[in-house]
Amino acid sequence: MDVDGEKVVQIDRLCKIFKVGFWGRKVTAVDGLSLEVHRGEVFGFLGPNGAGKTTTIKMLMGLIYPSGGVASLFGRPVGDPSAKAKVGFLPEAPYFYAYLTSREFLRFYGHLFGFLGASLDKRINELLELVGMTHARDLQLRKFSKGMLQRVGIAQALINDPELVILDEPMSGLDPIGRKEVRDLILRLKESGKTVMFSSHILHDAELLCDRVAMIMKGRLVACGQVSDLINHGTTQEVEMVIDRLSPDGIEEIRPLATKLVLHGEQVMAVLASQRQVDEALDVLRAHKAKLISLIPHKASLEDLFIREAKGVQQATEVHA
């Protein structure tokens, strides 16, 4: 029971098959997905377009029913009102009651949690302040820009001071400043002990924010764990070396060391896969009296992992077909 308390989100072999079109053609959106989100962590839910992120999140929020498997929030089956009371949710590309002002809108949502009166109004003002929308509090939502909608969307997700916040692409539609603000907001939520799960395509944001990430493709989990573990696993630290005035003999000596070699006028760009090769290349340089322009370690990122996994999934499907 204690252990369960730490697992705020539990997904066990979750499946969702959509039937589309007149003939009910089956589309598998989520395919045996299992993962857990622990209390207090920021969890990134990553994957390419159509991977099944939104579908999974909708199942967690009880908007659609799984075709198989189970999901639970706070150890209770999804849809349980006492669990829902502790969750905040921002849907993908949110759209709200167009004719309400932000204040009316947040008040309505507060009422759905049974909040009333002055304390609710205070909370609303705080939230509008938090998402930087105080200036638009009496403006109808239909006059909002996409980013402004996203901001009040975040405000409504926080109206109940939730323990778990689930955000489906919280950064989409926001300008660089807005994105930074959302990042800061997520970190602030984490500081105050909340659990945050968010989906995103923007891997850079995930890298900056997340304690752990899950990467899914075609509805299946392809990687899950701490960002640092994931990106260092199986990748060698590549180095990009740019050299000036290397003699043709030197070039021929370097060629076998490099995984990639590009000649550009007087300059040579070589990609080297390991420290040993870097050392050997530097020896060649000295021997030929060439000039080193730059030596840039290519830091492995989530993006590399993402692209590698995407290729892997592609190949697997091709082999299958």
Place this chain on the structure above:
Amino acid sequence: MKVLSIAVNTFRENLRDKLLYNLLIFALLMIGSSLILMRLTLGEFHRLILDIGLGSINFFGVLIAIFVGIGLVSKEIEKKTIYTIVSKPVARYQFLLGKYLGLSLTLLINTAIMAAGLLAVLSFQDVPIHAVLFKALGMIVLEFMVITAVALLFSTFSSATLSAILTLAIYVIGHLTKDLKAFGQKMEGVGRSVLEGMYYILPNLDRFNLKGNVTHQLDVPAGDLLMIAAYGMAYTAFLLTLASVIFQRRDFR
């Protein structure tokens, strides 16, 4: 509390719907235009003005019930506003009930406005106003509530357009159920059972129609009214329960 907030929000949403005002203006014009018929003989004129007045209220109210009613749920799903409601601690049936009550309130107020228009015309023309007129208006509201529930039921599982067509069909057939039964009794075998089955399942909307009583100044006893009211409410409860069961099972996608 949650149901009430959703109802109030729905009501507010309705108030900002242009369609509603257009229909209301048409209805008032219809009622007002009966003034032009003044040249007819006195007794008939009174009857006609009541007939047209109540008819307009009924017709336009049903239009509002159908065209606002079908959008109640389907628009929320289409625009995904429902995502943020259902993910809050709000049960799906509470959402439905709130929507239903919101529109009912709209219809009640609309009917009150149209009735005020009718009463103004009546007093302007010195037509005597009897208690049975108010009873008839009450029954009209009851019919709206049944129609709204029908529209809501259809919109929980079909598109807005299909819901409109189906609800309109129920409205028309609902006023012909007696004929259905009579027709069925002339038939044999399957046809007969189908028609009789429809007679029992479909709402008998003609029961709510007291226009004849009003024009002929025939009072309706309280006991009868009670029976009709009980029928309307039971039928509405049945429809809403069915709608909730269907709504509970569906995916919002």
